[in-house]
Amino acid sequence: MTSPHTRQPDSVQRIMITVLVALLPGIAAYVWQVGAGILVNLAIATAAALAAEALMLRLRKRPLWITLSDGSAVVTAWLIALILPSIAPWWLTVTGVLVAIVMAKHLYGGIGQNPFNPAMAAYCAMIVAYPALMSQWPSVDGADFATQVHLILGGSREIDGITGATALDAMRTGLRNQNDVHSILGTGVFGFAGGRGWEWIAAGYFVGGLFLLARRVITWHLPLGFIVGMGLMAGIFWLVAPESFPSPLFHLASGGAMLAAFFIVTDPVTGASSSLGKFIFAAGVGIIAWIIRTFGVYPDGIAFAVLLMNICVPLINRATQPAPVGKRKSP
């Protein structure tokens, strides 16, 4: 046995459990604002992820328990459930999870080796394959729990009256129709910052993110990088033309921005390694996401932005490799 002979009682499992705990405020807000259907989706995703993980480990002849219990599959599952519409049919969720665990994770060699964020790969695959289903979001207070479960379990999709445009969709459509930002925000879809009701969920993620920072599971470089990247782009255009570009606050409170800032760009495996690299990576995601939201056709650009930045990680790492103590060029 070799040094060190003593270890801090820390584990991958503890980190993953902390992440799951940090997601709880956001999930609670989700249940409160949109309904408990999300819990069913979370359960389906979790079961599918564990089954897929176990299967892949068996196929790859890897020890089962140690990886299965590390919690990483559950974190991926929860993120997928939270970024898919919460009334999506069960098979859509399961397919998404399979894409994440089987293709994005295990085909690349399992945890630690995958270059692409599994949850984001799943989202992109699903939105390309099922664009219609992926844009059916429940409106706040639109569907009771029974209806949500009915839809999740694959019941006939009579969705008039229970779905609604998301804040990002409403904004995009309004702007296409030559309305100005101010009048669009006047419609009932919007609350004080982002989508009515949804902004509370974003707030929940924000609180959970602060918890992760406090527990030192993540460092500030990533969330701040994302917020600065997205906020800066949005801010510049908003200052120049406030009637055609919504404010930074709107962008940060809408769609998956808060989830991305604290739970998605913070995936250590697929991100950059140095502190500066992390900041650049996250800022890149924020900037690209804003560009796709503003000029692209997809409802939210975060998933594509993350995958694009995943590709850049080796480059970022090479450019930002820190010098060891005493070797810095200027002190």
Add this chain to the structure above:
Amino acid sequence: MALNSLRGGIEPDAHKKESSETPIRHVPLPSRLVVPLVQSSQESARTIITVGDRVLKGQCIGEAEGAGIAIHAPASGTVAEIGYYPMAHPSGLTSQAIVIEPDGEEHWITYEPLDPATASRDELILRIQASGIVGMGGAVFPSHIKARSKTETLLINGAECEPWITCDDRLMRERASAVVTGSAILAHLTGARQILIGIEDNKPEAIAAMRAAVCDMEPVALKCLDADKITVIAVPTRYPSGGERQLTRILTGIEVPPDKRVTGFGVQCFNVATAYAVCRALLHGESMVSRIVTVTGNVERPGNYETPLGMPIAELIALCGPKPGTTRILMGGPMMGFTLPSLEAPVTKGCNCLIAASAELFPPSEPEQPCIRCGSCVNVCPIELQPFEMYWSSRAKNFDSARQYHLFSCMECGCCAYVCPAHIPLVDYFRFAKSEIRARDEEQKAADQARARFEFRNARLGREKAEKAARMAAKAAETRAKSAGEAALIASAVDRTSAAARTPRDRQS
């Protein structure tokens, strides 16, 4: 005084109280003392006794060779044997050692004490070498080499940042005055203008004792340096603040690059136990024949033991009453120490701590999981390396890349492995990569040398051939000249036969 902070670092459980609360105890003499000829990081000593000789305690039994140090009999007695013995080394290396059977009389032979104020610098430095003084923090670098180079600031390292170890703590508490005197002498030798004594703030008694000793300095120390030039500084408890470079940074703010020595930056660093040994050697003429060893962990009587050098580790442990469940003995601290392959090895100058490890105190590490690139290792690395990048490269045997991530700057402090949530034995990977790279460099060097030898041989053969050809040509020319001369002689002597005589000789050559 404003302190700089250590970069990275960790705060493991200190476990100091187990051994720090009892005074230093003396160890009864064992039946045999095994004194290795190599006691420093330099050349081994040259034996000057033979089997059967009677020796006194402190008597030189091996003279210093080159930059090495002299070695001494740790007790009076008889030289029983000179042979190979296992040493305290991770690989269970054996080394030549002199075995002494003590007679129990403890008759000392001491040198004439020197007065630092009147003795010449050379004399003092030679005495340090002749007394066998090396760095006592574990590096066992000969102190006379360090004392010889001039410096601005002298750092005295009493940080003792590794968990469990308390020998420096006890030394400072009980013998602060001698430590301060030794430090002042070292300042005198190195020309240092000030002394900074760094002690981790989890040792308030030691700090108080050292401060008191500075206020009440011995006259001989005052001749070396004014008391107001000596500062005792409490440094925050954070491993590895006691690393030479780390302490230098904390106390002076100077960042020494990993490939440079601190000496080049106007700083010189000695351990408190080294300063103490210098005081004993110069002012009392005592050679280094014992050291304080912390014995702790799973033993009945943990504490600090003034142990004769050469005492078999097994006997020292036995004195402290190992408890059932002891699975192995660690030498050094839990962060950088190693498991002793053999307890027959003797206590040597670098042996600051022995820890009896049990499964409760040192649970076996959990199974290794894949790296999740969480960056915890990066945050704690005191050299600001990227351990996980070095790990990925080493694992893939991509050694060039590992080197580019500054593998050779790694001090193997173990902070990264300590925090890694995937339980990866990172330091093992780094040691492996370093040894592979060294082996490869060696091979490369050997190949280069072989090629150089081959080319040299070719060149030599070519030259020899050319020389031989030249020699032969010269000889031929000489022969020709001679024969020409002879011919002329003959020609002049025997006119008529000259033409006939020359022709066959020409044909011959």
